[in-house]
Amino acid sequence: MTERLQKFLASAGVASRRKAEELITAGRVTVNSKRVTELGTKVDERDLVAVDGQLVSARDEQRYFLLYKPSGCVTTLSDPQGRPTAASYLGNVKERVFPVGRLDYDAEGAVLFTTDGELANRLAHPRYGHQRVYLVKVKGDPEPEQLARMVAGLRLEDGPAKALAVDVHEKAEKNTWLRMVVGEGRYHLVKRLCEAVGLQVLRLFRPEFGGISVEGLLPGRFRPLEPEEVAAMQRMIGLAGEGSSDRDRPVEVVRRPLPKAARRHGHGPPAPPSPRPSPLAGGKPPFPPPGERESGERAERSRPSHPSRERESGERSERSRPSHPSGKKESGERPAAREKKKPRFSGRRSR
Numbered sequence: 339m340t341e342r343l344q345k346f347l348a349s350a351g352v353a354s355r356r357k358a359e360e361l362i363t364a365g366r367v368t369v370n371s372k373r374v375t376e377l378g379t380k381v382d383e384r385d386l387v388a389v390d391g392q393l394v395s396a397r398d399e400q401r402y403f404l405l406y407k408p409s410g411c412v413t414t415l416s417d418p419q420g421r422p423t424a425a426s427y428l429g430n431v432k433e434r435v436f437p438v439g440r441l442d443y444d445a446e447g448a449v450l451f452t453t454d455g456e457l458a459n460r461l462a463h464p465r466y467g468h469q470r471v472y473l474v475k476v477k478g479d480p481e482p483e484q485l486a487r488m489v490a491g492l493r494l495e496d497g498p499a500k501a502l503a504v505d506v507h508e509k510a511e512k513n514t515w516l517r518m519v520v521g522e523g524r525y526h527l528v529k530r531l532c533e534a535v536g537l538q539v540l541r542l543f544r545p546e547f548g549g550i551s552v553e554g555l556l557p558g559r560f561r562p563l564e565p566e567e568v569a570a571m572q573r574m575i576g577l578a579g580e581g582s583s584d585r586d587r588p589v590e591v592v593r594r595p596l597p598k599a600a601r602r603h604g605h606g607p608p609a610p611p612s613p614r615p616s617p618l619a620g621g622k623p624p625f626p627p628p629g630e631r632e633s634g635e636r637a638e639r640s641r642p643s644h645p646s647r648e649r650e651s652g653e654r655s656e657r658s659r660p661s662h663p664s665g666k667k668e669s670g671e672r673p674a675a676r677e678k679k680k681p682r683f684s685g686r687r688s689r
């Protein structure tokens with residue numbers, strides 16, 4: 339089967355499709371020992387593809403994990419400001435997984451981590467019809483017209499935007515949980531839509547991603563996806579079977595029962611299992627230097643040991659354990675970062 343070089347690199351887990359394109363145009367990729375800088379280049383299974391001189395083999399087993407991202411961490415693999423990262427909650431995952439899309443620092447809920455660049459690419463692109471579902475807690479009791487305006491479409495600073503659906507999910511005494519569905523992953527889209535119609539966002543929760551729900555997970559916990567969940571997600575975005583990749587297809591808004599956001603106890607985000615060195619941390623290039631990639635040795639050696647690492651496939655049990663794997667909570671010790679009580683939701687647009 340022939341495929342475009344950047345797609346091959348992405349599905350081999352080297353980098354996202356966009357980063358793979360950068361590697362190619364930067365002249366770091368060879369095919370059968372010849373440097374290739376053209377993005378349209380096709381390769382098949384007989385071609386020898388290398389990045390920085392390291393052979394890349396097609397990956398037949400991709401990895402997929404769903405994390406319940408707590409609020410109080412960034413979704414990027416590293417943060418120039420040194421804030422906690424969502425990746426640090428994946429303590430015993432050895433593969434170079436990367437997050438698909440972003441959730442704001444103060445938002446919480448489902449984040450998919452995977453090695454599968456092709457799937458990530460399709461989930462990110464509005465063309466493939468992936469709908470993002472959010473539960474948004476807003477102050478007060480919104481007027482039906484405010485919700486209708488978000489669906490009708492608004493002009494934001496970066497162009498027109500709309501929600502595919504908005505309805506009242508649950509009413510509390512002073513606040514309202516809205517269920518909002520949007521068709522793109524644009525920066526702060528949900529917060530900006532709410533703001534544009536005069537609604538103050540108090541909390542933002544993503545109960546599922548790609549149809550996979552965080553039900554049964556505690557904040558800071560993750561689980562591997564079941565093969566049938568991966569297959570369903572692939573079908574949804576047209577990567578397998580009768581897909582929905584037709585961009586002219588009328589938008590049908592998904593309606594599934596949604597889990598509730600976890601209760602908050604005012605003591606900050608749970609501590610991650612152990613510091614997990616990010617493949618991108620410390621200014622390292624997205625593709626490691628020659629010699630590192632094949633075995634992933636350096637990453638493994640430099641990772642501090644943690645009891646959970648001894649369990650090769652123990653991620654399932656991560657689902658429902660209490661969220662203090664470091665044991666600090668039990669011993670009464672608290673990480674310094676949690677000493678000071680922070681406002682729960684800044685309402686500011688930080689990522």
Ligand code: URA
Nearest residue numbers: 441442526527528529
């Ligand atoms: N919309 C937002 O405003 N923030 C997110 O994190 C995701 C969608």
